[in-house]
Amino acid sequence: MRIVTGALGLALMAFGASLLVTGGQLKDVALWLAGAIVLHDGIVAPLVLGIGLLMAAVPARGTVRGALVVAGCLTVIALPVLLRPGAPKNASVLPLDYLRNWLIALAAVAVFTGVLLVGMRVLRRWEAHRSAPRG
Numbered sequence: 001m002r003i004v005t006g007a008l009g010l011a012l013m014a015f016g017a018s019l020l021v022t023g024g025q026l027k028d029v030a031l032w033l034a035g036a037i038v039l040h041d042g043i044v045a046p047l048v049l050g051i052g053l054l055m056a057a058v059p060a061r062g063t064v065r066g067a068l069v070v071a072g073c074l075t076v077i078a079l080p081v082l083l084r085p086g087a088p089k090n091a092s093v094l095p096l097d098y099l100r101n102w103l104i105a106l107a108a109v110a111v112f113t114g115v116l117l118v119g120m121r122v123l124r125r126w127e128a129h130r131s132a133p134r135g
Contacts, residue, residue, distance in 0.1 A: 060117050067113035071106055078102040 020026055051068065055061045081098040088094050 060120065063113060063117055063120070067109055070109050074102065074105050074109070078105075 020029060055065060058064050078098060081094055082102060084094065
């Protein structure tokens with residue numbers, strides 16, 4: 001089964017490469033890939049490393065790190081519509097206020113994270129109070 005899956009993957013890669021070469025989009029794809037490398041290595045990786053260094057002092061860094069990952073994923077998903085080059089010719093193509101909705105989603109992540117952090121703190125205090133010796 002592994003050989004069949006590998007052969008199918010190689011066949012699909014060859015088909016994609018042939019479409020890329022014969023479709024006349026090789027330069028566009030190469031430019032896009034180069035831009036992705038520059039964006040990742042020049043902006044995303046240093047930003048993530050810097051935030052990671054700053055997070056070392058945060059007490060609940062696991063929870064906050066999870067919230068930042070979710071916020072980053074939401075941002076990556078929203079970027080195409082947030083950075084669209086202008087209003088579409090057909091108003092029904094992108095009919096919503098995507099900036100507002102993205103900000104609402106980020107706010108929901110922040111509120112959920114805050115509630116989770118407070119809940120974890122209350123639970124820890126309750127467990128400490130419950131297990132404290134009485135006398």
